[in-house]
Amino acid sequence: MASKRYALPDRKRCVSCGACAGECPRNALSIWRGCYAVVDKTACVGCGICQRTCPANCIVLIPREDPQ
Amino acid sequence: MKRNHGYSYLWIWPILYFLLGFFNILFAWLGMIDVLLPLILAVFGGNKGFCNHLCGRGQLFALLPKKLKCSRGLPAPRWMSSPGFRFGFLAFFLAMFSSIMYQTWRVFSGASSLREAVKLLWTFSVPWHWAYSAGTVPDWAAQFSFGFYSLMLSSALLGLIVMALYRPRTWCCFCPMGTMTQVICRAKAGHDLKS
Numbered sequence: 595m596a597s598k599r600y601a602l603p604d605r606k607r608c609v610s611c612g613a614c615a616g617e618c619p620r621n622a623l624s625i626w627r628g629c630y631a632v633v634d635k636t637a638c639v640g641c642g643i644c645q646r647t648c649p650a651n652c653i654v655l656i657p658r659e660d661p662q
Numbered sequence: 663m664k665r666n667h668g669y670s671y672l673w674i675w676p677i678l679y680f681l682l683g684f685f686n687i688l689f690a691w692l693g694m695i696d697v698l699l700p701l702i703l704a705v706f707g708g709n710k711g712f713c714n715h716l717c718g719r720g721q722l723f724a725l726l727p728k729k730l731k732c733s734r735g736l737p738a739p740r741w742m743s744s745p746g747f748r749f750g751f752l753a754f755f756l757a758m759f760s761s762i763m764y765q766t767w768r769v770f771s772g773a774s775s776l777r778e779a780v781k782l783l784w785t786f787s788v789p790w791h792w793a794y795s796a797g798t799v800p801d802w803a804a805q806f807s808f809g810f811y812s813l814m815l816s817s818a819l820l821g822l823i824v825m826a827l828y829r830p831r832t833w834c835c836f837c838p839m840g841t842m843t844q845v846i847c848r849a850k851a852g853h854d855l856k857s
Contacts, residue, residue: 607743609743609748609834609835609840609841609844610710610713610714610840610844610847611710611713611714611720611831611834611835611837611840612710612713612714612715612720613720613724613830613831613834615714616714616724617724625709625710625714626851627708627709627847627850627851628704628708628709628710628711628843628844628846628847628848628850628851629844629847629848629851646735646829647829647830647831648829649738649743649828649829649830649831649832649833649834649835650738650742650743650835651737651738651740651743651829652743
């Protein structure tokens with residue numbers, strides 16, 4: 595079952611340091627062409643580690659859309 | 663589980679670098695790897711592979727608080743990761759690097775003599791004469807070493823301060839190399855940093 599939340603990096607504020615990708619236990623985050631962090635929604639379990647790691651504090655956890 | 667890559671141990675590099683420079687200032691030249699490699703990867707690879715995987719300083723800042731609990735872990739002020747501050751700090755950093763090059767040129771041309779000191783945080787002159795035996799290399803090469811080592815040490819100190827005050831890798835928010843490589847990557851990918 596998918597988690598209730600997933601991480602969403604703010605592409606405009608991301609400094610693309612890769613700290614989030616380095617800490618993610620599910621390898622759900624990657625840096626897209628050196629520009630910003632992107633998340634694999636299916637792999638993310640919404641644990642919030644990346645949110646607490648991000649030095650620019652630009653990751654938020656948002657609820658998944660209701661599948662029904 | 664996170665896989666432990668070979669490059670996960672690069673946090674040793676900054677420690678080794680500062681130790682080597684403490685005993686022989688000429689090792690400061692090796693720091694140019696940290697300047698050139700990120701740019702090469704960004705220009706030719708269009709990625710921030712250096713920041714993401716190879717930056718020893720970033721790894722050290724991430725590791726120290728895990729082992730020593732020496733970071734408050736609080737979010738840094740928002741302005742610290744704003745484009746204005748990032749570009750401002752980059753301009754300051756480039757100005758300081760230009761100043762090092764100018765000093766090196768003055769020593770090369772004979773207009774100035776070699777100063778065997780390290781300038782901490784661009785303010786405090788610290789004697790460092792034990793790390794260099796006069797005449798080993800041309801004076802200008804030694805002058806560049808002292809200047810560049812000062813720049814590396816000062817920026818590392820700044821990084822350690824913001825690591826302790828805020829989140830471990832807060833330095834990455836305004837690291838000049840990170841800003842430069844992100845600008846290059848965004849340009850290559852067709853994105854504007856401010857958009």
